[in-house]
Amino acid sequence: MSNHALTVPLNSIFDAFRVPLALFGGSGNYASALYLASVNANVLEKVEAEILDLVEASKKSPTFSQFTKDLSVPSETRVKAINEICSQAKFSDITKNFLVVLAENGRLRHVDTIAKRFAELSMAHKGEVKAIVTTVIPLPPQEEKELKETLQDIIGQGKKVKLEQKIDPSILGGLVVEFSQKVFDMSIKTRARQMERFLRDPVNFDSI
Numbered sequence: 625m626s627n628h629a630l631t632v633p634l635n636s637i638f639d640a641f642r643v644p645l646a647l648f649g650g651s652g653n654y655a656s657a658l659y660l661a662s663v664n665a666n667v668l669e670k671v672e673a674e675i676l677d678l679v680e681a682s683k684k685s686p687t688f689s690q691f692t693k694d695l696s697v698p699s700e701t702r703v704k705a706i707n708e709i710c711s712q713a714k715f716s717d718i719t720k721n722f723l724v725v726l727a728e729n730g731r732l733r734h735v736d737t738i739a740k741r742f743a744e745l746s747m748a749h750k751g752e753v754k755a756i757v758t759t760v761i762p763l764p765p766q767e768e769k770e771l772k773e774t775l776q777d778i779i780g781q782g783k784k785v786k787l788e789q790k791i792d793p794s795i796l797g798g799l800v801v802e803f804s805q806k807v808f809d810m811s812i813k814t815r816a817r818q819m820e821r822f823l824r825d826p827v828n829f830d831s832i
Contacts (some may be wrong), residue, residue, distance in 0.1 A: 655741035
């Protein structure tokens, strides 16, 4: 090794390979490693799509889902199956190699959680902020557009709102918005509970 290599500041090396969010735990470590490899190879969006496709396919295939969770399956069998799946799906080398590592280490059963953490890193990389809106029925396009614009005004310039809709008939009506680690609960169900508590509280006539 030449002496010149030792003169490169270590902080410049780490700055080039920094994750946008600090994730903890096993799934966080795996997601961060995949993120760094994807960014370094300039294939972040492709890898994200491939990992999410695999997760969706797993949900639709009980056999494959059971396979990923069965630790009694020999490591060699898991690796061979993953290689075949990646070849058929024409996954990138980054995705294939990562899944092989999971298969070798018996971590395929955590791929769903890892994929979610990886998506968080990808969104942060692209300057996106996720907002989840829960309603009884899908929001009409115009209302969805207005809600997205309102949330965009809240976070300001420099970041982009990515809206995800969830359907939950149990809220009865209205909507619940989860946004920037805050929850705005404007559902009929919650309002009914608040009204119920109000009606149950004893009336203090001295204060009237």
